[in-house]
């Protein structure tokens with residue numbers, strides 16, 4: 496079976512950027528955010544269960560999940576969050592495993608999971624976990640740059656995620672993303688070489 500590494504990190508740390516760079520170097524990438532989007536698009540596999548649990552209120556006119564509306568709900572309603580996760584997480588996990596285990600010519604597969612350490616269902620079948628790390632203030636600045644969230648929301652999300660020190664403790668590999676994109680590219684290339692040679 497091909498080797499599968501998890502890739503995780505806090506909000507805005509640079510997971511997508513690192514995944515894209517590794518993909519360009521030859522890794523196969525399985526992205527659980529993308530899987531979640533597919534599952535909740537119109538006719539997605541998760542929609543019947545979401546509709547049953549939440550009614551039509553959270554579907555848009557095309558029948559896809561209204562992500563902004565649902566995000567606002569689960570941000571303030573813990574029970575709704577748990578019900579949504581109970582529907583989505585098992586489906587995402589199943590799809591990610593099946594995608595990651597399908598044959599590939601790539602030297603390894605990277606499975607991108609934002610809350611990898613928080614969910615416990617990934618560690619047992621992954622061959623190691625790479626953490627993308629940067630100081631908290633850079634997380635905030637980068638997230639504000641590219642999303643509609645305001646600073647207090649970003650900090651609230653960060654407070655719900657595992658703290659930086661614990662994440663680093665659980666890492667098998669760390670990519671420090673505290674400098675320029677050029678610096679990051681160099682570090683990613685070194686990591687790719689090591690992973691591909693294993």
Ligand code: ATP
Nearest residue numbers: 505506507508509510511512637641674675676679
């Ligand atoms: P999220 O958890 O929100 O999905 P993420 O961890 O996937 O975020 P990215 O989307 O890769 O993070 O990066 C967040 C933003 O910061 C993006 O706009 C990205 O282009 C930018 N960015 C990432 N790393 C750097 C860097 N080293 N220098 C400058 N900009 C960067």
